[in-house]
Amino acid sequence: DQQVKQNSPSLSVQEGRISILNCDYTNSMFDYFLWYKKYPAEGPTFLISISSIKDKNEDGRFTVFLNKSAKHLSLHIVPSQPGDSAVYFCAASAYNQGGKLIFGQGTELSVKP
Amino acid sequence: EPEVTQTPSHQVTQMGQEVILRCVPISNHLYFYWYRQILGQKVEFLVSFYNNEISEKSEIFDDQFSVERPDGSNFTLKIRSTKLEDSAMYFCASRTDISSGANVLTFGAGSRLTVL
Numbered sequence: 001d002q003q004v005k006q007n008s009p010s011l012s013v014q015e016g017r018i019s020i021l022n023c024d025y026t027n028s029m030f031d032y033f034l035w036y037k038k039y040p041a042e043g044p045t046f047l048i049s050i051s052s053i054k055d056k057n058e059d060g061r062f063t064v065f066l067n068k069s070a071k072h073l074s075l076h077i078v079p080s081q082p083g084d085s086a087v088y089f090c091a092a093s094a095y096n097q098g099g100k101l102i103f104g105q106g107t108e109l110s111v112k113p
Numbered sequence: 114e115p116e117v118t119q120t121p122s123h124q125v126t127q128m129g130q131e132v133i134l135r136c137v138p139i140s141n142h143l144y145f146y147w148y149r150q151i152l153g154q155k156v157e158f159l160v161s162f163y164n165n166e167i168s169e170k171s172e173i174f175d176d177q178f179s180v181e182r183p184d185g186s187n188f189t190l191k192i193r194s195t196k197l198e199d200s201a202m203y204f205c206a207s208r209t210d211i212s213s214g215a216n217v218l219t220f221g222a223g224s225r226l227t228v229l
Contacts, residue, residue, distance in 0.1 A: 032216045043117075043204050043220035044156065089156060093216045099144055099208055100169060101218055103156040 003027045004092050006104035013111050019077040021107050023090030026071065030092040034101065035064060035075045038087045047088075048075070080111045115139040117221035119205050125227045129194050134224045136188045136205030145188045146206040146218060147180065149173070156204065162188065195228045202226075 005024045013019045021035075031052040036044035050057040050064045050073070057064050063076045077084055090104040118137045126132050138145050147159040160170040162180055170178075179191045188207075192199055202225050206218040 034217065036220075041222075041225075043119075043206075043222045046217050046219070049217060097169070099216050099218070100146070100158050100161055101216070102158065103148075105155045 002105075003030075004090055004102050004104040006088075006090055006107050008107050009105065010108045010110070013080045013109065015082055015111055015113050016079045019075075019080045019084065019109055019111065021075040021077075021088050021090075021109065023073045023075075023104055024071060025073075025092050027092070027094065027102075028071070029094040029096065030102075031095055032093045033064070033066060033073050034091045034093075035062075036089045036091060036103075038089060038106070044089055077109075080109075082111045082113050085109055085111050115219075117205055117207055117219050119203075119221035119224050121224055122222070123225040123227070125229065126195055128197060128228055132192045132195055132199075132226060134190045134192075134203050134205075134226070136190070136221055137186055138188055138205065138207030139209075139219055140186075142207035142209050142219070144168075144208045144210075145180075145182070146208075147190045148204045148206060148220075149201040150204065150223075151198075151201045159190075159203075192226075195226070197228050200226055200228045 034049040035047045037047045038044045048062045066073045087106045087108045089106045091101040120135045145162040150156045160174045161168045177193045182188050202223045204223045205221045208218050
C-alpha cells in the first residue's frame with residue numbers, strides 16, 4: 001500500500017545548484033503535505049509543508065510545489081549546500097485520519113562541494 | 114526549542130523478551146504517535162494516541178504491542194515478546210492540536226531496537 005511514493009532513492013547535486021526532490025501520492029483525501037529531513041541516527045526533522053489549497057510554499061532556500069491534478073509535489077532547494085546532504089522524506093496526511101502521516105520511501109540527497 | 118526525548122537510544126534484547134521504549138513528548142502536545150523504520154525502508158506508522166486511548170493503529174500494531182501514558186508525561190511502547198523482525202528504529206512523535214491546520218509532528222531521535 002504505497003500511498004506516497006518517492007521514486008528516486010538517491011540524488012547527487014553539485015554545491016550551488018538546484019536540488020529537486022519529487023513525490024507522488026495516490027490518496028485524493030490527503031490535504032496536507034510535508035517534507036522531513038533525516039540525518040543518520042536522528043529522528044526526522046520538519047522542513048516545510050503545504051496545504052492542499054495552495055500550490056506553492058517558500059521558506060528561504062526551500063520551496064515546495066504542489067500539483068493536485070497530477071497528485072505530485074516537489075521540493076526545490078536553491079542553492080544546494082553540502083549541509084543539505086541527508087535523506088528527505090515526503091509525507092502526507094488527511095484531516096479525517098487523526099493527524100497520521102504517511103511517509104514515502106525517502107530520497108538520499110548528496111550535495112558535493 | 115522543545116523536543117521529544119526517547120530512551121533508551123539503543124536496546125539489544127533476546128527474541129521472546131519484553132521491551133519497553135519510553136518517550137517524553139513535548140509538554141503541551143495532545144496527540145502522540147509511534148512510528149518505526151526498519152533499516153533501509155520507509156518510516157511506518159504504528160499507532161496514534163489521544164485522550165488516554167488509542168485513536169488508530171496499523172496492521173503492524175498487533176497484540177504483541179501496547180502503548181500507555183502512565184503518568185501524564187511519559188508515553189511508552191511495549192513489545193511483549195520480541196521477534197527478529199521487530200528490529201528497527203522506533204520513533205516517538207507528538208503534535209499539539211489537529212484542528213490547528215498545521216499537521217506538523219515533532220519526532221524524537223529514536224530508539225534502536227536490536228533483537229537477537
